[in-house]
Amino acid sequence: MTTARFEAVLARLYVDDALRRRFLADPVGEAARAGLDPGEARALAAVDAVDLEMAARSFAHKRARAPRRLGWLAGLLGR
Amino acid sequence: MTADRVGLGWRPELAAGILVNRERIDVVEVIADDYVGAGRRALHALRTLARQVPLWLHGVGLGLASAEHVDGRRLDGIARVVGAVEPEGWSEHLAFVRGGGVEIGHLAAPPRNAATVEGAARNLARCRTVVGALPLVENVATLIHPPGSDRDEPRWITDVTAASGAPLLLDLHNLHANAANAGFDALDALGRLPLPRVGVVHLAGGRWIGPGDRRRLLDDHLHAVPDQVFALLETLAARVRQPLTVILERDGAYPPMEALLAELGHARRALAAGRRRARRAAA
Numbered sequence: 001m002t003t004a005r006f007e008a009v010l011a012r013l014y015v016d017d018a019l020r021r022r023f024l025a026d027p028v029g030e031a032a033r034a035g036l037d038p039g040e041a042r043a044l045a046a047v048d049a050v051d052l053e054m055a056a057r058s059f060a061h062k063r064a065r066a067p068r069r070l071g072w073l074a075g076l077l078g079r
Numbered sequence: 080m081t082a083d084r085v086g087l088g089w090r091p092e093l094a095a096g097i098l099v100n101r102e103r104i105d106v107v108e109v110i111a112d113d114y115v116g117a118g119r120r121a122l123h124a125l126r127t128l129a130r131q132v133p134l135w136l137h138g139v140g141l142g143l144a145s146a147e148h149v150d151g152r153r154l155d156g157i158a159r160v161v162g163a164v165e166p167e168g169w170s171e172h173l174a175f176v177r178g179g180g181v182e183i184g185h186l187a188a189p190p191r192n193a194a195t196v197e198g199a200a201r202n203l204a205r206c207r208t209v210v211g212a213l214p215l216v217e218n219v220a221t222l223i224h225p226p227g228s229d230r231d232e233p234r235w236i237t238d239v240t241a242a243s244g245a246p247l248l249l250d251l252h253n254l255h256a257n258a259a260n261a262g263f264d265a266l267d268a269l270g271r272l273p274l275p276r277v278g279v280v281h282l283a284g285g286r287w288i289g290p291g292d293r294r295r296l297l298d299d300h301l302h303a304v305p306d307q308v309f310a311l312l313e314t315l316a317a318r319v320r321q322p323l324t325v326i327l328e329r330d331g332a333y334p335p336m337e338a339l340l341a342e343l344g345h346a347r348r349a350l351a352a353g354r355r356r357a358r359r360a361a362a
Contacts, residue, residue, distance in 0.1 A: 004146045006190070006227055008179025015181055043190075043227045050293050051223040055187075058222060058288075058297060063184030 009034045009044065014056050015063075024049050083316070083350045084133070085343045088328045096336035101132060103340050108326045111136040111169060115156035122163040129164050135279065135326070136161055136169040138214065141202070142176035144189040144239070149202040151209075158210040170215040170248045170279060171206070173199060173239060186219045190227030191235035200242035215279055216245045220253040220298035222260060232257060233271035240273050247273060250281035251311045252304065256296040269311060274319050282308055282346060283328040300330035304342055309349045316353025317360070323350065 009031065013020050023030040027045035036044060086106030087097055097104055107128075114125060128134060138157055141149050161169050174186035175195075189195045199216075207213045218236055230238070240247055249272065258265035284302030289295045304327065316323060325346050329339060 003194070004178065007146055007175055008181065010187070010190075010226065011175075011178030011181040011183050014183050014187065040227070047226045048223065050289070051295070054289055054295055055221070055223040059183050059185045059187070063182075 003040070005035060006040050006044070009036060013044075013052065014059050017056075020052065020056060024052070083322050083347075083354075084324045085346045085350070086133075086324070086326050087339065087343070088137075088326055088330075089128075089134075090330065090333075092333050093329070093336070093339070096339075097132075100336060100340060103343065104132070106133040106135065106167075106324055106326070108135045108137050108328075109164075109166075111138045111157055111160050112140045114160045114164075115140075115153070117160070122160065125160075126164045129166055134164070134166045135324070136164060136166045138169065138171040139186065140176060141171050141206075142174060143171055143202040143206070143214075143216070144173040144195050144199040145175040145178070145202070146194050146198045147175075147178065149205055154206065154209050161210050161212075168212065168215060168278070169210065170217055172217045172219050173236065174219045188219055188221035188223070188225045190225050191232060192227060192229045193238075196235065196238045196242055199239045203243040203245050213243070213245045215248040216240065216243070217248040217250055217281065218253050218257075220250070220256045220285075222295045222297065224261060231263070231268075233268050237271070237273050240276050245276075246278045247276040248279040248281065249277045249315070250283070250298075251308045251315070252281065252283040252285060252298055255305070255308050255311060256285055256298045259296040265307070265311060266314060269314060270318075274315065275321065277315065277319060278321070278324065280312065280315065280323055280325045281328055282312065282325060282342070284308075300328050301332040303334075303338070304345070309345055312346060313349040313353040313356070316350045317356040318353075320357075325350065 013023055028041050031041035031044045084105035086104050089107040089109045114122060141153055143149055172186050175189045176183050176186060203213060254268060255265050258268060282304045283298060283300045284304050285296050285298045286302055287294045288297045327342055
C-alpha cells in the first residue's frame with residue numbers, strides 16, 4: 001500500500017486548510033471522495049488530528065520563509 | 080583510521096565567521112538546491128570554496144522517499160551542481176516533499192512501508208546514474224506518525240539502505256525529536272539503525288510546541304543542541320569504527336560565532352569520549 005495517489009492526498013492535506021477541515025470532520029468519507037480505496041482511506045483516517053494540524057502549520061511556516069539568496073558567496077570571495 | 084571531523088552548515092549569515100575561524104572548522108556543508116540554476120560565477124565561487132575547505136553538498140528538494148519518480152529536471156540540476164563543485168560527497172533526505180503536483184514546502188516523513196522502500200531504492204538508483212554517486216540518505220524529523228506505515232523508523236531506514244546500498248546521514252536531533260514525539264527510546268532506536276553505514280552526522284536544536292498535554296518537539300534548527308543529542312553522539316562514536324563527519328545545522332536566530340564554535344567543541348568532546356569508551360571496551 002501507498003500509491004502516488006495516497007501521497008498526493010496526504011500532500012493536499014498538509015497544505016489545504018479547507019480540505020483538512022473537511023477531512024477531520026469526516027476522515028473516511030473525505031478520503032474516499034479523494035479517490036482512495038477503502039484500505040487507503042482507513043489508513044489515512046487513522047491519522048492523529050492534533051498531530052496533523054501541528055504538522056500542517058509547521059509546513060506552512062516553512063513555506064512562508066524568505067527565498068534563499070544567490071551571489072553572496074561570489075561577492076564574499078571577490079569573484 | 081581517518082580522524083573524526085566537525086563542521087558547520089554554510090549559511091550566508093555564518094560565512095564570514097566560518098572563514099575567519101577555519102582552523103576550528105574541519106568541514107562545511109552547503110545546501111545544493113541554492114545553486115540549482117545558478118550561473119557560472121556562483122558555481123565557480125562555490126568550487127573555489129570547496130578547494131579551500133572540505134565541502135559537502137546537501138539536497139533538500141528531491142523527495143526521494145516516494146512512490147513517485149524523482150523529478151528528472153530537479154535531479155539534473157543537482158547533478159550539474161555536483162559536477163561543477165566536485166564536493167567530497169552529497170546527501171539528500173528520506174522524505175517526500177510533493178505529491179500530485181502539490182508542493183508541501185518541506186520534508187515530510189513518507190509512509191513507512193514496502194512501497195516507499197521500493198520507491199526510494201528506485202529513485203536512489205536513478206540518482207547514482209544521473210549524478211554519478213549515491214547520496215548519503217538522511218532520516219527526517221516528523222511531528223506526525225506517517226499514515227500508511229506498517230513498520231517503525233529504524234526498520235524502514237534499514238530496509239531502504241539495504242535495498243539501495245546508500246550510506247546514511249544520521250541526524251541525531253531528528254532521532255531525538257521523533258523519539259520524544261512518538262514515545263520510543265532514542266538509544267534503543269540508535270542501536271537498531273544500520274550504524275556501519277553512517278558517514279555523516281547532523282546535530283541541531285529545536286523547541287517544544289503544542290498544547291501542554293500534547294507537546295511535540297519541533298526540529299527548527301534555531302536553538303542550541305540539547306545534551307541528549309550530544310549523549311547520542313557519544314554513544315554513536317562508541318559503537319562504530321568508521322570516522323564520522325559531524326555537521327552542526329543552524330538556520331536562524333544566530334548566536335555569536337563563539338557560541339557555535341563552543342558547540343563544535345562539545346561535539347569533539349563527545350566524539351572523543353565515545354572513542355575512549357570503545358577502546359576501553361576492546362581492551
